[in-house]
Amino acid sequence: MLKCTSCGREYSMRKPHQRCECGEPLEFELMKGLPGIGRRVWERFSEFFPFELEPELSLGEGDTPLVKSKLSGELGVRLYLKNETLNPTWSFKDRGTYVGIHRALQLGFKRIGTVSTGNMAASVAAYGARAGLKTYLLVSSTIAEEKLKALAPYGAKVIKVRGDYGELYRRSLELGRERGIYFINSDDPFRVEGYKSISFEIVEELTPDYVIIPTSSGGLFRGIVKGFRELAESGLIDALPRFVVVQAEGCSPICRAFESGAERIERFENPRTMAHAIENPHPPSGNAVLRLLRELDGLCVSVKDEEILEAQRELGREGLFVQPASATVVAALRKLVESGVVEEGSRVLGILTGSGLKVLPREKAFGEEVDIKDLLRRADLW
Numbered sequence: 001m002l003k004c005t006s007c008g009r010e011y012s013m014r015k016p017h018q019r020c021e022c023g024e025p026l027e028f029e030l031m032k033g034l035p036g037i038g039r040r041v042w043e044r045f046s047e048f049f050p051f052e053l054e055p056e057l058s059l060g061e062g063d064t065p066l067v068k069s070k071l072s073g074e075l076g077v078r079l080y081l082k083n084e085t086l087n088p089t090w091s092f093k094d095r096g097t098y099v100g101i102h103r104a105l106q107l108g109f110k111r112i113g114t115v116s117t118g119n120m121a122a123s124v125a126a127y128g129a130r131a132g133l134k135t136y137l138l139v140s141s142t143i144a145e146e147k148l149k150a151l152a153p154y155g156a157k158v159i160k161v162r163g164d165y166g167e168l169y170r171r172s173l174e175l176g177r178e179r180g181i182y183f184i185n186s187d188d189p190f191r192v193e194g195y196k197s198i199s200f201e202i203v204e205e206l207t208p209d210y211v212i213i214p215t216s217s218g219g220l221f222r223g224i225v226k227g228f229r230e231l232a233e234s235g236l237i238d239a240l241p242r243f244v245v246v247q248a249e250g251c252s253p254i255c256r257a258f259e260s261g262a263e264r265i266e267r268f269e270n271p272r273t274m275a276h277a278i279e280n281p282h283p284p285s286g287n288a289v290l291r292l293l294r295e296l297d298g299l300c301v302s303v304k305d306e307e308i309l310e311a312q313r314e315l316g317r318e319g320l321f322v323q324p325a326s327a328t329v330v331a332a333l334r335k336l337v338e339s340g341v342v343e344e345g346s347r348v349l350g351i352l353t354g355s356g357l358k359v360l361p362r363e364k365a366f367g368e369e370v371d372i373k374d375l376l377r378r379a380d381l382w
């Protein structure tokens with residue numbers, strides 16, 4: 001059963017419902033269960049997923065490493081980083097695409113699609129190819145050539161769309177109904193189910209006091225919260241962690257609404273941040289995230305581009321090369337520690353959502369050129 005996250009209206013699973021008539025996202029009912037055994041998170045937590053998951057459709061997503069950050073000492077907390085850059089297309093999106101593609105097949109669709117300029121496009125293209133489905137990627141006509149090159153190998157059909165990119169999400173659902181294409185967009189109910197796997201893996205290793213989540217559309221946040229809630233409902237954890245949304249200051253519609261006490265988010269005009277993966281000015285799950293933050297006493301932190309860059313550098317210096325969108329986790333934690341919100345000694349978990357290789361830094365490549373004969377002679381080099 002699918003239920004509206006706002007008005008509670010229920011929808012049958014037999015039809016491809018993705019959003020409620022009231023405009024808000026739908027969600028699959030809360031699952032309860034016990035973990036079993038298996039090498040993959042999908043096997044161990046199979047009772048928590050809405051249908052049986054096929055190993056043949058998998059590209060090896062999930063079961064990513066949890067790394068203790070070397071910044072822990074300096075920040076006075078125990079910081080653990082969930083390294084989602086190790087997924088098949090280098091971001092956590094693969095977890096949601098894997099579950100989402102089952103839904104498309106279950107409903108008998110032969111074609112899938114998504115609206116994205118980055119990580120989600122690559123993920124849906126890869127899993128579409130894996131399942132042998134025709135895949136459509138709707139991208140903005142202003143997309144950089146570099147980003148399109150990274151999508152080419154999967155053989156999906158890329159359609160560059162002129163016009164309001166924010167409007168494209170809604171249009172795609174309409175188009176999907178007309179043309180028989182299942183759009184596995186950012187907050188599709190079954191994509192969100194896939195993201196729960198992150199929470200399951202986390203509690204297998206530790207129970208954090210805080211979980212910091214880079215947030216754009218809100219799909220990831222909803223998935224992680226739902227995962228923890230299901231664990232609590234099943235009696236597998238005693239209490240929920242405190243959930244922290246982090247956004248870039250230059251595009252922070254959720255934090256703005258949260259701070260002003262508004263009930264609904266408003267479109268963020270003229271978004272501007274280097275963290276493009278979290279630059280959705282009108283997030284489709286924004287209101288749902290806002291409700292969860294209020295209900296569960298969550299936090300919303302926005303960080304400046306300079307702080308993001310600095311955090312990205314710090315992570316690089318401990319061997320983790322992440323996208324600016326992911327580095328926001330460390331920038332947000334620094335602010336929360338400095339303002340005394342996060343107490344010393346807390347166990348903090350940050351989600352490193354995607355790889356840095358997707359957005360190479362603008363810094364000049366460094367390196368001095370020397371002749372091979374001079375390597376030994378030039379004492380100043382060493």
Ligand SMILES: *Cc1c(COP(=O)(O)O)cnc(C)c1O
Pocket residue numbers: 091093119120186214215216217218219220221277278323325326353354355
């Ligand atoms: C998609 C994405 C996010 C945000 O996820 P939402 O589900 O849209 O909130 C954060 N970081 C990276 C790298 C992403 O690709």
Ligand SMILES: [Zn+2]
Pocket residue numbers: 004005006007008009020021022023024
């Ligand atoms: Zn509704």
